[in-house]
Amino acid sequence: MPASPSSSVQAARKAVADRLREIRKDAGVSGQVLAAGAGWYKSKVSRLENAATPPSAEDIRAWCRACGAEDEAADLIAAARSADNMYVEWRRVQRSGLRQLQESYLPLYERTRVFRTYCANVVPGVLQTHAYASALLRSISAFHQTPDDVAAAVDARLDRSAMVVRKGDHRFALVLEESALRHRVGDAETMAGQLGYLLSAMAFPSISLGIIPFTAERRMWMIETFTVYDEEQAEAELLTARVNVTAPSEVAQYAKAFREFTQLAVYGADARGLVTDAISSLE
Secondary structure (H helix, E strand, O other), X not given: OOOOOOHHHHHHHHHHHHHHHHHHHHHOOOHHHXXXXXXXXXXXXXXXXXXXXXXXXXXXXXXXXXXXXXXXXXXXXXXXXXXXXXXXXXXXXXXXXXXXXXXXXHHHHHHOOEEEEEEOOOOOHHHOOHHHHHHHHHHHHHHHOOOOOHHHHHXXXXXXXHHHXXXXXXXXXXXXXXHHHHOOOOOHHHHHHHHHHHHXXXXXXXXXXXXXXXXXXXXXXXXXXXXXXXXXXXXXXXXOEEEEEOOXXXXXXXXXXXXXXXXXXXXXXXXXXXXXXXXXXXX
């Protein structure tokens, strides 16, 4: 069973909190004295030491000054920022719209050689048509109430996908639940075009596409959409945030989950049959 996608975040934040406590104790400074020196309520010291509140860069500088450990501040600020980057709220990265978010993935996509993606609800971005991506991103923009730059975001997503799917030595192993073929994103014409493109994509040399039928006897339950990038990082998509995990043990759990899903999936003619059936159901 994969660990909670937030466990790496919690562990990273706890490591920063533990180091703050160590610095205070090594300096022989009480929580009350530290709070007074920093101009805080005493309860803030407790919240920071117990990882109940993530420290800001200024919090860390004030803490280290109060404990005479200014030389520790830079490393601790970097560690705290790394923990923050593990749990990224959509509202933070979508504040200016969706285009910038799409473009932000480009360096990760360029350096990744093997992508392993599992989706239960929608077609993965690398295989989305223009119409499907437009309908999906418009829904996301409306739900999260972002500035409307959907047209530019769709272009950025498709440009990125074309680059990695058609060029270079990138490889994509994708597993979809059959439900992703049946959930209507956009109108029937949009879905027909998207499903037809999936049939074409199965012939791409860089793509391995498996589909888990509704009738599969489950050894692995449906979970959140996730992608494993090489062996270095896994990203899970939640309603309110994305969670990036880099701890080797957790990346290995997502890789294990993906292997389980591949054993439930069908490929080749059987997968094409499921897509064809989904197209027929649109009529």
